[in-house]
Amino acid sequence: MPELSDSASGAPTNNGTTSPLTIIIFGASGDLTHRKLLPALFDQAVDGLLHPETRILGVARRQKTHLEFREEIRESVQTFARNTGRLDLFPEFEKRIFYHAMTFDDPNGYNALRTTLLSDEFRKPTQGNVLYYLATPPSYFVPIIRNLGSYGLSTINEGETATGGGFTRIIIEKPFGRDLASAQDLNREVLQVFRENQVFRIDHYLGKETVQNIVVFRMSNPAIGSLWSNVHVKSVHITVHEAVGVEGRGDYFEEAGILRDMVQNHLFQLMTLTAMEPPVAFEAQAIRDEKVKVLRSLKPIRTEDIPKVIVRGQYTVGEVDGVPVPGYRNEPKIPPTSDTPTFARIKVEVQNWRWAGVPFYLTAGKRMTRRETIIRIVFKEVPFALFRLAGCPGTVSNELIIRIQPNEGIALRFGIKRPGGRLVIDPVEMDFSYQTAYHDKAPDAYERLLHDAIIGDSTLFARNDEVERSWTFIAPLLGDLSRLSPLRFYTAGTDGPEEKDRLDDPLPA
Ligand code: NDP
Ligand code: BG6
Numbered sequence: 001m002p003e004l005s006d007s008a009s010g011a012p013t014n015n016g017t018t019s020p021l022t023i024i025i026f027g028a029s030g031d032l033t034h035r036k037l038l039p040a041l042f043d044q045a046v047d048g049l050l051h052p053e054t055r056i057l058g059v060a061r062r063q064k065t066h067l068e069f070r071e072e073i074r075e076s077v078q079t080f081a082r083n084t085g086r087l088d089l090f091p092e093f094e095k096r097i098f099y100h101a102m103t104f105d106d107p108n109g110y111n112a113l114r115t116t117l118l119s120d121e122f123r124k125p126t127q128g129n130v131l132y133y134l135a136t137p138p139s140y141f142v143p144i145i146r147n148l149g150s151y152g153l154s155t156i157n158e159g160e161t162a163t164g165g166g167f168t169r170i171i172i173e174k175p176f177g178r179d180l181a182s183a184q185d186l187n188r189e190v191l192q193v194f195r196e197n198q199v200f201r202i203d204h205y206l207g208k209e210t211v212q213n214i215v216v217f218r219m220s221n222p223a224i225g226s227l228w229s230n231v232h233v234k235s236v237h238i239t240v241h242e243a244v245g246v247e248g249r250g251d252y253f254e255e256a257g258i259l260r261d262m263v264q265n266h267l268f269q270l271m272t273l274t275a276m277e278p279p280v281a282f283e284a285q286a287i288r289d290e291k292v293k294v295l296r297s298l299k300p301i302r303t304e305d306i307p308k309v310i311v312r313g314q315y316t317v318g319e320v321d322g323v324p325v326p327g328y329r330n331e332p333k334i335p336p337t338s339d340t341p342t343f344a345r346i347k348v349e350v351q352n353w354r355w356a357g358v359p360f361y362l363t364a365g366k367r368m369t370r371r372e373t374i375i376r377i378v379f380k381e382v383p384f385a386l387f388r389l390a391g392c393p394g395t396v397s398n399e400l401i402i403r404i405q406p407n408e409g410i411a412l413r414f415g416i417k418r419p420g421g422r423l424v425i426d427p428v429e430m431d432f433s434y435q436t437a438y439h440d441k442a443p444d445a446y447e448r449l450l451h452d453a454i455i456g457d458s459t460l461f462a463r464n465d466e467v468e469r470s471w472t473f474i475a476p477l478l479g480d481l482s483r484l485s486p487l488r489f490y491t492a493g494t495d496g497p498e499e500k501d502r503l504d505d506p507l508p509a
Helices: 031-046 066-080 084-094 107-118 120-126 138-150 180-193 209-220 250-275 284-297 303-309 445-455 464-477 498-503
Strands: 022-026 055-060 097-101 130-134 168-172 199-201 233-241 310-316 318-320 323-325 343-349 359-365 372-379 399-405 409-417 425-433 488-491
Touching: 022 031, 022 107, 031 055, 031 066, 031 084, 031 445, 055 107, 055 120, 066 084, 066 097, 097 107, 107 120, 107 138, 130 138, 138 168, 138 180, 168 180, 168 445, 180 464, 199 445, 199 464, 209 250, 209 399, 233 250, 250 284, 250 343, 250 359, 250 372, 250 464, 284 464, 303 310, 303 343, 303 464, 310 498, 343 464, 343 498, 488 498
Parallel strands: 022 055, 022 130, 055 097, 130 168, 168 199, 233 359, 310 488
Antiparallel strands: 233 372, 310 343, 318 323, 343 359, 372 399, 399 409, 409 425
């Protein structure tokens, strides 16, 4: 990623090495911290990307000792880290992990935190650098941010930068708001306490290798780049299918639904990276400017268009991979009459010079046949049906398939003549697979994003206007749609309700 200067610290931040810092994780006993954050930090430490003086301070409600917390983390690392072959390095890693019990509304807790951060044990070896990570239920984002401001924790290093250290940054988990008004409120609260260049709004899809490759693939290959517009492209299909259901997060999902949980953030990120113009420079502001322009170009959704632009679904009892699974309404913490969608397909139009007339279909669903995230670029047919007129059965339309996960790779589909006397065109694929080309396991998205926040590079994080634009666009689809787009039911372990195909231009066979 490019060299950036963080005016919070005034120091250039990205020269490939990281500064020492204290990472304070609010929500340190939560699912995300244990499955993703601590394993990612361990993997970074193993790869030499985490400064050895870095301290990790977990903050959560339950009382526990540093040792108990370290023991829990050992288990998480054993289960979820990439470098499980290097557990011999865990004893060194755990020495700098600490735990601080407090409730998020407790003034004494913040005062004690401040004392800890200013103590010799923390401040000297970390040069006063601090990164807060809000891995808490979203209802605590504002209270914590306000308290960080009130108790002097957001400015803990101001005036202490004589030695060149002293940045303070904050990573905020998703969901960033639940609609435009709440996202604006949250942005206002954050920006009263931190400057924009200190704020890192996470969308972990941006940390995935294959997602970053969308831009590189398009913009480093002239043959591909020259096809990337309405001159050649007929439609774009961005699909995120998950085999999992709501995974014990029923109360959260019931509030969010698939549009807030997946579409407004992850799918919009995939869409903006696919549709954006080449930036003037490969750096955070320029890239995010182009993504925002895509969001500004989206054709607004009028109420009368809703039946034509969205299909919503909810899974019923079924089987995934041969294992029986309950219907959404039978999941824990879900009311038996819930009409929260677990599936949505929406059709959007990017109304600009490059994409006018090309529909983008965004599909997200839980309890689908299998886990699969792909971007399919379907190209226009040949201008003249030469072979069909000669009696050849069928034609093949060209497709570029970017497999984001799993089996990461890129395939190009095209037609060739079947060997033999008859004129028959068969579809075939040229297939690039990451696994075959690169044998090492790619770093997890959270590893990449934590590293970028530590070095102060916000390219792979969402900017305030980006988040607000996406909420503005999706707002008409968040209300009561029971009349305009009735909920359609689909059996768990299938690919969504039949009605989804009504939005589509028929896809070629
Ligand atoms: P959990 O519910 O598992 O964890 C919540 C954490 O917050 C716990 O450590 C809990 O501490 C702490 N906590 C809650 N209330 C208080 C309080 N009043 N005072 C002090 N501590 C409190 O949440 P997740 O880890 O699942 O999610 C965290 C964030 O990450 C959310 O914003 C979520 O949307 C986001 N996220 C999560 C993903 C996931 O896969 N889990 C994926 C993507 C985003 P204690 O246990 O001590 O009560
Ligand atoms: C999270 C959503 O942001 O992304 C989850 O809250 C979803 O509901 C998850 O399962 C999907 O992430 P991934 O990386 O497994 O595709």
